[in-house]
Amino acid sequence: MNNLSNHYRFIIVGGGSGGISAAARLKKKFGANSFSANSIALIEPSENHYYQPLWTLVGGGVVKKEITQKPMKCLIPNGVTWIKDSVIELMPESNSLKVSDSKTFTYDYLILSPGLKVDFEKIKGLSETLGKNGVCSIYDYHQCEKTFEILNSVKSGKALFTVPPMPVKCAGAPQKIMYLAEELFRDNGVREKTEVHFYSNSPAIFGVPLFSKALEKVAARKNIQTHFLQKLVEIKAEQKIAVFEKVSPPPVPVAPGCAPVSLPTDPHLGEKTEVKFDVLHVVPPNSPPDFIAKSSLAWTDGAQKGWLEVDQYTLQCHKFKNVFGLGDVLGTPNAKTGAAIRKQVPLLIENLASVIEGKPLTNKYDGYSSCPLITSKHTVMLAEFGYDGKILPSFPLDPTKERYVYWLLKRYLLPKIYWWGMLKGLL
Numbered sequence: 561m562n563n564l565s566n567h568y569r570f571i572i573v574g575g576g577s578g579g580i581s582a583a584a585r586l587k588k589k590f591g592a593n594s595f596s597a598n599s600i601a602l603i604e605p606s607e608n609h610y611y612q613p614l615w616t617l618v619g620g621g622v623v624k625k626e627i628t629q630k631p632m633k634c635l636i637p638n639g640v641t642w643i644k645d646s647v648i649e650l651m652p653e654s655n656s657l658k659v660s661d662s663k664t665f666t667y668d669y670l671i672l673s674p675g676l677k678v679d680f681e682k683i684k685g686l687s688e689t690l691g692k693n694g695v696c697s698i699y700d701y702h703q704c705e706k707t708f709e710i711l712n713s714v715k716s717g718k719a720l721f722t723v724p725p726m727p728v729k730c731a732g733a734p735q736k737i738m739y740l741a742e743e744l745f746r747d748n749g750v751r752e753k754t755e756v757h758f759y760s761n762s763p764a765i766f767g768v769p770l771f772s773k774a775l776e777k778v779a780a781r782k783n784i785q786t787h788f789l790q791k792l793v794e795i796k797a798e799q800k801i802a803v804f805e806k807v808s809p810p811p812v813p814v815a816p817g818c819a820p821v822s823l824p825t826d827p828h829l830g831e832k833t834e835v836k837f838d839v840l841h842v843v844p845p846n847s848p849p850d851f852i853a854k855s856s857l858a859w860t861d862g863a864q865k866g867w868l869e870v871d872q873y874t875l876q877c878h879k880f881k882n883v884f885g886l887g888d889v890l891g892t893p894n895a896k897t898g899a900a901i902r903k904q905v906p907l908l909i910e911n912l913a914s915v916i917e918g919k920p921l922t923n924k925y926d927g928y929s930s931c932p933l934i935t936s937k938h939t940v941m942l943a944e945f946g947y948d949g950k951i952l953p954s955f956p957l958d959p960t961k962e963r964y965v966y967w968l969l970k971r972y973l974l975p976k977i978y979w980w981g982m983l984k985g986l987l
């Protein structure tokens with residue numbers, strides 16, 4: 561018999577974009593009447609919740625960081641029990657999990673949405689110098705305002721913007737901040753004396769060819785020099801040197817049963833290049849949370865090794881049918897964004913209801929994701945796509961065109977949709 565105070569019908573792990581939206585939808589779905597103290601628990605260690613998509617605009621000096629943060633207690637729906645702790649171990653065989661104070665909780669159904677780990681430690685020399693010596697990053701709440709200070713202080717020299725190996729949450733953000741910085745350098749009258757360089761671990765400027773082609777033109781128009789298959793491995797802060805390693809392109813996907821395509825080996829593979837910088841914007845590698853990677857719920861090999869193993873359409877775990885996942889933690893081939901979560905949550909809750917009722921799971925996620933690609937302080941190219949790079953536009957307009965109306969959407973409307981619609985389970 562379960563100890564009732566440690567048992568919940570539903571447990572949600574993570575109070576970010578996915579967890580809070582799921583809590584709101586779950587409460588709506590199962591109705592206020594059937595709501596009891598032991599219905600839903602949300603496990604989340606942080607006092608605050610962050611709207612990360614605006615961190616790019618904080619780094620660009622457009623908004624203040626405070627508007628991206630709200631107290632967690634104001635967002636967790638009434639009636640949902642907040643367990644203010646971190647999960648350290650999953651034991652799905654016994655429908656239980658352990659939190660950091662060693663307490664164990666049991667559940668009937670589990671939703672995992674703990675996001676991902678932004679791994680500053682994975683680049684030698686980065687943690688020690690972040691926020692100093694011209695090194696900055698918008699991938700942290702406490703660093704995004706510092707990023708603007710650093711970019712705004714540039715007088716001349718070399719500005720480098722890096723992209724780590726995929727997956728990266730909002731893979732467009734590394735270049736959005738670059739376009740805002742380039743505009744800032746022009747506004748400050750220092751652009752002529754400042755070179756702008758884009759260094760990416762990927763073979764192209766963006767993962768979807770249609771948008772990649774359009775963005776190459778944006779970079780060329782802005783006189784930005786691009787360098788591909790270059791991985792940032794070390795920062796020598798005192799000397800202001802970034803060390804890049806030449807990497808190989810990701811394997812070409814082949815149809816099942818076909819022989820893998822073998823490409824000629826690049827003679828420069830593994831070669832290290834030292835690049836002197838005046839300002840360096842770093843996007844660190846993104847990794848799965850440790851308690852997911854070491855659990856029996858993670859993929860054990862392949863490109864998604866360590867990320868949560870779910871069916872990419874139903875979001876149900878392969879091994880345990882009472883466990884679902886959503887958001888950045890997923891080992892699925894969609895782009896990791898809040899926009900993806902807005903599509904995932906409603907269908908996940910419907911599928912969970914089907915499991916409870918013993919019905920087949922009919923709601924399928926198409927991999928939808930959206931990246932409002934900021935190209936200046938008043939233009940955005942709205943990239944919307946799904947699995948296999950399928951273009952999924954919401955509006956009947958050329959999606960590769962930079963538009964002011966999409967800037968208004970990104971700057972003003974999407975934050976409102978997020979706080980007042982998505983997190984309340986309405987949109």
Ligand SMILES: Cc1cc2nc3c(=O)[nH]c(=O)nc-3n(C[C@H](O)[C@H](O)[C@H](O)COP(=O)(O)OP(=O)(O)OC[C@H]3O[C@@H](n4cnc5c(N)ncnc54)[C@H](O)[C@@H]3O)c2cc1C
Pocket residue numbers: 573574575576577578579603604605606609611612613614615616645646647648673674675676698699700729730733849851886887888889896897898899900901930931932
């Ligand atoms: C600079 C930047 C720009 C972005 N731009 C965009 C954009 O323009 N459009 C867009 O759609 N998306 C964008 N994103 C991505 C978007 O913010 C994320 O995809 C989204 O927040 C992921 O939601 P999540 O719930 O999976 O994770 P998160 O929102 O990160 O939340 C995870 C939560 O889990 C908690 N947690 C972690 N570990 C544990 C544990 N062990 N136990 C319990 N709780 C735990 C954390 O404290 C956190 O509150 C951007 C992100 C960044 C950083």
